[in-house]
Amino acid sequence: MRRAVIVGGGIAGPVLGMFLRRIGMDAVICEARPTVAGGEGAFLGVAPNGMNVLDELGLRPAIEAISFPCHGFEFQNARGERIAGIDRSADLQRFGARLKLVRRSDLHRALTAAAMDQGVPVHFGRKLEAIETRSDAVKARFEDGSEEEGDLLVGCDGIRSTTRRLVLPDAPAPTFSGLVDHAGFARCPEAPLEPGLNVMVFGRRAFFGAFKTPAGEVWWFHNAGQKRPDHAPRDPEALRASILELHREDPPWIRRVVEATPEVLGPYPLHDILSLPRWHHERVCLIGDAAHSTTPNAGQGASLAMEDAIVLAQCLRDETDPARAFDRFERARRQRVETIVRQSRQIGNTKAVSNSVAEWFRDRLLPIFLRFGAKAQSQQYAHRIVWDNRPESPAGAPPGTLSGRSPLAG
Ligand SMILES: Cc1cc2nc3c(=O)[nH]c(=O)nc-3n(C[C@H](O)[C@H](O)[C@H](O)COP(=O)(O)OP(=O)(O)OC[C@H]3O[C@@H](n4cnc5c(N)ncnc54)[C@H](O)[C@@H]3O)c2cc1C
Structure with a gap:
């Protein structure tokens, strides 16, 4: 195996490209966006488990230069009362890294630059259209008419993966969680937020999260329950008004932050x-959101994509045949990611309640739920992948799936 075609240059793609260079494979990244950072998305958290993968590539200083550390979470109810907290100030000692908040476009730029520096070409404006597999090679064709051939192809093309549609046409479509996210960046000095602390408010009608950077900028997101994914107002001022209305009975600083935001991002x-029947077919494998997208409630999607990238490279290093490497990869990863996708769903279920009775129960049960959540979060953060080790299936994972459907399929 000498050459890999990587479809998608978001998060998994560049990280995989760099690890493949390390095992002596040539890799080319083909990304649909016309330029490196199309301004998509707002911000995200790279958890200690993800930061440790980037550290393995020597990227810690580059990411630290563009991100802000988080030292804890505070959860509040709609009256602004503290109901629970998670202290993350010892993460560096415990896990070797901290949770970092970073603008998505900055992360894309940093990962793309690092991949190019390490000898991985990145081509923009290349949207995958078709895949042709032979017994000894795979060829990708792009909308602009260009083609790339390799010994294997990895679909890093996110939740709406074209690779997945082409090679696993019967795979289930992504499930709508019932929540729609909006986000923004604001200057709002009067917001009572401590820099580095993630404040999460379970409001009466919607959920609000806010983080103040050391320079005083507020990074926020808002999650509201919706019956349909496409229901939010498109007009920017109508959208802002609808968010303000949903938080009208919540702590007043939330409204001030939303009012101070030049542009509300989203929806x-x-x-x-939750579970694809399988993650690979012949010479093609899916990783990151293409294989197992999670809601952002657990803050793990990007970090899981990075973990996938290192583990797939280890499997390609240790096996001589793509199908065996893909099978080993899927067995090593499936149990962990499906557990986290499920945990993230459960967190989402607490964010939007439909009436005051449900709110009453939720607010009383939340401290217990959050105690379990803190423990699960530490387990997610503690996952450390050592480059020199051979990836193994966790105890109890089923045998290989080379010849058919995964026994874990939902
Ligand atoms: C609102 C929101 C907030 C989030 N917050 C967090 C968070 O705090 N922490 C966290 O860890 N995760 C978070 N996530 C999840 C995280 O963004 C994803 O899990 C992560 O980006 C997955 O990385 P990926 O590389 O698999 O896919 P992506 O980052 O989606 O990258 C896929 C790439 O493929 C490209 N592409 C798509 N189709 C094609 C095609 N046909 N041909 C070529 N290229 C193509 C896309 O342009 C894109 O660049 C959040 C997600 C959302 C929606």
Whole structure:
């Protein structure tokens, strides 16, 4: 195996490209966006488990230069009362890295630059259209008429993966979680937020999260329950008004932050993919959101995509045949990612309640739920992948799936 075609240059794609260079494979990234950072998305958290993967590539300083550390979470109810907290100030000692918040476009730029520096070409404006597999090679064709051939192809093309549609046409569509996300960046000095602390408010009608950077900028997101994913107002001022209305009975600083935001970003309807029947077919494999998208509630999607990238490279290093490597990869990863997708769904279910009775129960049960959540979060953060090790299936994982459907399929 000498050459890999990587479809998608978001998060999984560049990280995989760099690890493939490390095992001596040539890799080319073909990305649909016309330029490196199309301004998509707002911000995201790279958890300690993801930061440790980037550290393995020597990228810690580059990411630290564009991100802000988070030292804890505070959860509040609609009256602004603290109902629970998670102290993350010891993460560096415990896990070797901290949770970092970063603008998505900055992360894309940093990962793309690092991949190019390490000898991985990245081609923009190349949208995958078709895949042709032979017994000894795979060829990708793009909408602009260009083609790339390799010994294998990895679909890193996100939740709406074309690779997945082409090679696994019967795979289930992503499931709408019932929540739609909006986000923004604001200057709002009067917001009572401590820099580095993630404040999460379970409001009466919607959920609000806010983080203040050391320079005083507020990065926020808002999640509201919706019956359909496409229901939010498109007009920017109508959208802002609808968010303000949903938070009218919540702590007043939330409204001030939304009012101080030059541009409300979104909508991002939140979907996930709990379990695909399989993640690979012949010479093609899916990783990251293409294989197992999660809602952002657990803050793990990007970090899982990075973990996938290192583990797939290890499998390609240790096996001589793509199908065996893909099978080993899927067995090593499936249990962990499906557990986290499920946990993230459960968190989402607490964010939007339909009436005051449900709100009453939720607010009383939340402290217990959040205690379990803190434990699960630490388990997610503690996952450390050592480059020199051979990836193994976790205890209890089923045998290989080379010849058919995964026994874990939902
Ligand atoms: C609102 C929101 C907030 C989030 N917050 C967090 C968070 O705090 N922490 C976290 O860890 N995760 C978060 N996530 C999830 C995280 O963004 C994803 O899990 C992560 O981006 C997955 O990386 P990926 O590389 O698999 O896919 P992506 O980052 O989606 O990259 C896929 C790439 O493929 C390209 N592409 C798509 N189709 C084609 C095609 N046909 N041909 C070529 N290229 C193509 C796309 O342009 C894109 O660049 C959030 C997601 C959302 C929606």
